[in-house]
Amino acid sequence: MKKEQSQPLFHLFKNRITWIILSLLACLFMVTIVSLSVGSTYISPIEIWGHFLGQGGGEYDFTINMLRLPRLILAFLVGAALSVSGLILQSIIRNPLASPDIIGITAGASVGAITFIVFFAGTISISWLPLVSMSGALVVAVLVYLLAWKQGVTPIRLVLVGIGIAAAMKAFVMMMIVVSETAVTTKSYLWLTGSLYGATMKDVIGILPWVVVFIPLAFLLARTIRVLELGDELATSLGVNVQVIRFSLLFVSVVLAGSAVAFAGGIGFVGLIAPHIAKKLAPNVFHLLVPIAGLIGGLMVMVSDLIARTAFLPLDIPAGVFTAGIGAPFFIYLLYRNRHM
Amino acid sequence: MTKFLFRKNIFNILTILLLSMLLLAACGNEDNESQANEEEENDTVATDSNEEEETANTREVEHAMGTTTIEGKPERIVTLYQGATDAAVAFGITPVGAVESWLQQPFYDYLKDDLTDVTVVGQETQPNLEEIANLKPDLIIASNIRHEEIYDQLSAIAPTVSHETVYAFKETVSLMGEAMGEEEKATEILDDWNNRVEDFKGKVEEKYQDEWPFHASVLNFRADHARIYVTGFAGSILSELGFKGPKQLSDDSQDVLKLTDKESITEMNADVFYLFMEDDPAVESTYKEWTEHPLWKDLDAVKNDEVHQVDEIIWNMAGGIKAANLMLDDLYDRFDLEK
Numbered sequence: 001m002k003k004e005q006s007q008p009l010f011h012l013f014k015n016r017i018t019w020i021i022l023s024l025l026a027c028l029f030m031v032t033i034v035s036l037s038v039g040s041t042y043i044s045p046i047e048i049w050g051h052f053l054g055q056g057g058g059e060y061d062f063t064i065n066m067l068r069l070p071r072l073i074l075a076f077l078v079g080a081a082l083s084v085s086g087l088i089l090q091s092i093i094r095n096p097l098a099s100p101d102i103i104g105i106t107a108g109a110s111v112g113a114i115t116f117i118v119f120f121a122g123t124i125s126i127s128w129l130p131l132v133s134m135s136g137a138l139v140v141a142v143l144v145y146l147l148a149w150k151q152g153v154t155p156i157r158l159v160l161v162g163i164g165i166a167a168a169m170k171a172f173v174m175m176m177i178v179v180s181e182t183a184v185t186t187k188s189y190l191w192l193t194g195s196l197y198g199a200t201m202k203d204v205i206g207i208l209p210w211v212v213v214f215i216p217l218a219f220l221l222a223r224t225i226r227v228l229e230l231g232d233e234l235a236t237s238l239g240v241n242v243q244v245i246r247f248s249l250l251f252v253s254v255v256l257a258g259s260a261v262a263f264a265g266g267i268g269f270v271g272l273i274a275p276h277i278a279k280k281l282a283p284n285v286f287h288l289l290v291p292i293a294g295l296i297g298g299l300m301v302m303v304s305d306l307i308a309r310t311a312f313l314p315l316d317i318p319a320g321v322f323t324a325g326i327g328a329p330f331f332i333y334l335l336y337r338n339r340h341m
Numbered sequence: 342m343t344k345f346l347f348r349k350n351i352f353n354i355l356t357i358l359l360l361s362m363l364l365l366a367a368c369g370n371e372d373n374e375s376q377a378n379e380e381e382e383n384d385t386v387a388t389d390s391n392e393e394e395e396t397a398n399t400r401e402v403e404h405a406m407g408t409t410t411i412e413g414k415p416e417r418i419v420t421l422y423q424g425a426t427d428a429a430v431a432f433g434i435t436p437v438g439a440v441e442s443w444l445q446q447p448f449y450d451y452l453k454d455d456l457t458d459v460t461v462v463g464q465e466t467q468p469n470l471e472e473i474a475n476l477k478p479d480l481i482i483a484s485n486i487r488h489e490e491i492y493d494q495l496s497a498i499a500p501t502v503s504h505e506t507v508y509a510f511k512e513t514v515s516l517m518g519e520a521m522g523e524e525e526k527a528t529e530i531l532d533d534w535n536n537r538v539e540d541f542k543g544k545v546e547e548k549y550q551d552e553w554p555f556h557a558s559v560l561n562f563r564a565d566h567a568r569i570y571v572t573g574f575a576g577s578i579l580s581e582l583g584f585k586g587p588k589q590l591s592d593d594s595q596d597v598l599k600l601t602d603k604e605s606i607t608e609m610n611a612d613v614f615y616l617f618m619e620d621d622p623a624v625e626s627t628y629k630e631w632t633e634h635p636l637w638k639d640l641d642a643v644k645n646d647e648v649h650q651v652d653e654i655i656w657n658m659a660g661g662i663k664a665a666n667l668m669l670d671d672l673y674d675r676f677d678l679e680k
Contacts, residue, residue, distance in 0.1 A: 040471035
């Protein structure tokens with residue numbers, strides 16, 4: 001996956017961008033190694049190398065194959081999906097504060113997930129949870145889209161209706177949490193914070209197709225996004241079918257955010273901050289922002305989860321607690337550094 | 342240019358829709374397949390163990406997540422909820438690892454002396470799987486409410502038996518007795534408990550004659566609401582002892598009734614209140630507000646001066662057989678009965 005992204009870019013784009021992507025990949029590699037090494041038992045990078053080459057007699061089979069690796073991959077995929085989803089939304093809504101949380105996608109997924117946890121947990125296997133929450137996200141997104149429709153959908157209507165629906169959904173979630181028993185409440189809150197705890201290869205396989213198909217789709221659609229950013233009238237006069245493009249982008253965004261939330265819960269801020277970091281690092285190259293934002297989002301969640309599961313050993317804390325803590329300072333640093341530019 | 346862009350758009354949308362439909366279909370199949378596989382695996386496990394049943398030391402334990410085969414007598418036990426840790430101590434067994442308590446960390450005071458060398462494996466809601474694996478346990482006691490999603494991983498570490506809830510202290514004892522090969526000890530513990538219950542019932546009835554049984558409410562004040570614990574740990578023990586529940590409960594299907602509005606204070610009404618709350622200024626101010634409300638003063642327990650503050654840990658959080666016995670001790674003392 002890493003190579004595929006970097007090679008065509010090498011020929012096509014300016015050096016700066018190539019360097020950014022290469023250094024992000026280097027970071028990704030380093031974070032991967034560190035995440036596989038640290039935990040309750042320290043496994044040195046050399047031993048990890050040996051493990052993947054099949055040497056070492058399988059003593060780390062459980063720790064690496066069943067615990068650390070699935071969690072790591074899931075963290076990356078979730079982060080990448082949220083970040084690209086946020087990037088698309090910020091562009092089509094033309095508002096830097098847009099993110100999957102704002103227009104109700106996360107809230108929709110929460111309603112699905114919490115309904116499931118409150119009413120069906122125990123009777124139906126928990127492996128259905130991702131599907132239910134993804135359906136929640138889709139239903140709410142369609143609802144927002146239909147309610148915002150008035151001879152086409154304008155960004156401002158989309159945001160307003162989205163915020164309204166999101167608020168209603170949050171109220172609904174709170175109501176369900178309040179009426180349920182204590183143990184269920186704890187579980188619901190864990191889900192709402194967003195955690196990669198207990199990730200398995202089954203989860204990874206569950207989210208992989210969505211990410212592998214829809215991030216490249218976002219990449220393909222990205223060229224038209226820049227035109228949309230000029231405003232509806234201008235874009236239409238340039239020959240873009242604004243409604244069609246906006247609908248497809250919104251669809252991609254919903255699917256990405258929905259699948260991420262389905263498997264990791266309501267991990268916040270990644271969809272808001274990661275795209276901004278990408279834009280600060282590589283301004284004015286929208287189609288390349290997709291891979292860059294994806295990498296940054298993935299890294300953010302990976303590092304958050306690394307801290308979450310190691311900083312307070314033996315406690316394992318939800319990664320969602322740290323995503324803002326990782327992204328926000330870096331974002332502020334970039335703003336500070338760029339203020340004279 | 343215009344036409345080209347437009348056509349491309351249509352093409353894109355068609356692609357998206359088609360792909361997503363394919364994906365959904367594919368995912369659906371995948372789920373079914375993996376479930377079918379799991380079932381098959383379970384079947385094979387079951388047949389295997391049937392064959393082995395003749396060997397003396399192999400036991401099949403049925404629990405909330407299916408049937409688990411346990412060989413020999415487990416010695417390195419990890420307990421993943423408070424009630425199980427409590428029960429292990431009651432069995433006279435020191436677990437190698439246990440989850441952190443909610444208060445008085447790492448373990449509740451009444452268990453601390455028995456758990457000096459026990460490794461903390463994280464919180465009940467998210468125990469640290471690597472820590473558990475490091476302890477190389479041969480039996481894990483879990484709870485479905487908390488650990489259903491990590492059951493497969495736990496089972497990969499060691500045979501894991503899981504209970505549905507966290508507060509059914511008697512079932513925890515029988516489940517653990519079966520899993521640890523200590524059935525006799527389990528029966529002894531439970532018989533002892535049943536005898537004590539009978540003893541209490543006899544004495545309290547003798548003392549209060551026709552006044553008995555009392556209605557009792559277990560109350561809890563939080564920063565923003567109050568609760569009535571209808572069943573749960575304390576509630577189920579009180580009803581086992583013969584107490585009746587709150588007098589004017591509108592909805593008795595709930596384990597815990599959350600009251601957010603002071604007008605529902607009447608729901609609490611009973612002859613005697615046992616209340617517990619966190620030591621926190623916000624909670625205390627709620628308590629003050631609620632108890633200053635005119636409706637509070639009309640409640641029978643308040644008029645009888647039968648409002649008792651009890652230990653939150655013993656009455657609610659610990660959820661084990663030892664805690665149940667301590668709660669019973671507390672009741673003996675409060676009714677001034679001879680133990």
